[in-house]
Amino acid sequence: MMSKILVIDQDKRPLNPIHPARARQLLSHKKAAIFRRFPFTLILKESHPDATVSELRLKIDPGAKHTGIALVNDANGEVVFAAELKHRGFAIRDALTSRRQLRRSRRNRKTRYRQPRFLNRTRPKGWLAPSLQSRIDNIKTWVKRLRKFAPISAISQELVRFDMQLMRNPEVCGKEYQQGTLAGYETRQYLLEKWSRQCAYCGIKDVPLQIEHIHPRAKGGTNSITNLTLSCEKCNLKKGTKNIKDFLKKDPKRLEKILKQSKQTLADAAAVNTTRFALLEALKATGLPVETGSGGLTKFNRQQQGLEKTHWLDAACVGISTPKLIIKGVKPLLITASGYGSRQSCRTDKFGFPSRYVPRNKLHFGFQTGDIVKAVVTKGKKVGRYLGRIATRSSGSFNISTKKGLVQGISHKYCKHIHKKDGYGYIA
Template structure:
């Protein structure tokens, strides 16, 4: 509209009023954020479960305000391509039409990770974004590597203060527990006190490198003493071969887990928040010295230097489980790989989608009453409802009301 008209003048005045209100709201929000106690979003990334915690820094000290365990579905993502690969391989061995194998000339971009690993990044990052939106968080703290590999391979490396102190022992002990399966390397005994033991004793030229260390129970450690492992296991050649081979082999999933944590760290740096980092050994050191029990969300609260002195009230952690958002499979196959069921291209029927959390108020019939659960939709309008008391089938869509839309997670 022309600026000189009556409508144009009124529009400009209204625009200035809206702008003044928005500036006022923004300043009020900034003032509330300044007045609020600083809150850290703390993350302990894991292979199967990631711990998340909110820690507030108050005048009386740091206190854990909220905790959650986020369960991933990386194994399910890994198994799907393997099942598809086996079906295609079986079809190629029969005299049927098939998709020819592609040439192995495809390249991967720098920093590529498998989908089962990237899934962990894609699920943790949105939750950090949500928490940053819902709380006055001003810092992120993350366990960047599970084990400080360089320090363990060369304990005399310089550059950090803790490497020759107590914390270095926590790094090594945690690594060895994972590598040797929390059991004695010689007698395979579990649930007993384990000691760090040199495979080749120092008197025979053995070093303190992690490749020369193992775990042994007290009786086995005393029995071996300063004997070389070849002499101690002279009558058990199979056990000797296994120990020597396992000692040289790196921890199978340590590199993959560390790579995932580095990728998540790089992703979170883009958010603009200052990011504090720590190692798994530091996390365990903080947790054990404060007498906290082992749990993923408690480990998250103890990450880094900021996790040293905490107040931990009695909290029930929020249980979050990744369920997926459906799939794009056009048809299902039988045990031989041939299609036998076809899917519709439509996901939403009568305003509901499979996985929505709903409430059903049924006035009469076999399902009469009030029910809450997750719905499974059908094109005909008669839905099924999964409740804690069992499955309710054949409920008309008119009796449903939405509580929460399906977002790929289940909560407890």
């Protein structure tokens, strides 16, 4: 079994996904045409009003850096489409920091006596930082796209939760909640993410890990999350009640790394924790029934079926509705949120001073930077076929980034659109 191909009819209504062999047959007999490259979708040239359509469930496993997406047929457990969406939230955060620094420097030079205006801006209810809002917008975009090309009737979302306040201060709530299985589960999952699922003392992976107190409880250590780490059984027994500085006195670099990392918060967990309910409301706004599941249920479903841990398989295992999955031959589409470029009117050097002008016109000869094109060059020094993303120039001489490298100086006359720029990069 292979990954299915999405199909829409002549009226652009989604039909059942089909086998790649059937898709090749339809294309060779000219009964269908390529409607979209990413995700690969065919449009039939004849309408089929009586065609029966099997409903699919869209499953989403949201994360700070990557989000898993899967289309599952609940009736037979077949995964018909899978994707892994890479977000650009941290890139947006860094870009905003850079812009703020440049703006402050410029205002300090040019309008030194300008009155501060940081108190005259109000934020609407439910406002999220741009780096967080972009994650929700990316998922909303792909939910909307997939609904156009697949008969989706329900959505499942994983509600990932880390109770930061409880882990930081175990005395914040009642004794029963502190010692319940939920508190222990959240602490362990948080530590697995924070310490990269490996022993903090020897770095070994893929072994049972134990929760370890950096500063031993026998010597006054607390249960605060900043005093917890993960270690293998061997290192845990070897350390015992020793002070970490005595235990790692022969390895000062690792000691410094552990002490530094123990004080850091888990930025990824905080990002997911902040956006999970905003994403849930956005999914409910589609009008489809939305099922929610916990991270523990996702892990249980995945382990029960003996599946490896990947973003798209985690998505396929979200929710109590998960059937016995059929994943043979499924290859996920790797999607990277790249944005639409910068709106800066000029580029700056490393000191923040203007260095060169940026043209405002982005479209040249019907092409813009970021489009995926196919160029068939028939004469000159660069005869051949090239497929990749282009960087345009007003002269009409484009650069094409192919799998084999950068090809410069290809005329726009040889270029043909494969997929227009849409703010995302793809690896099929």
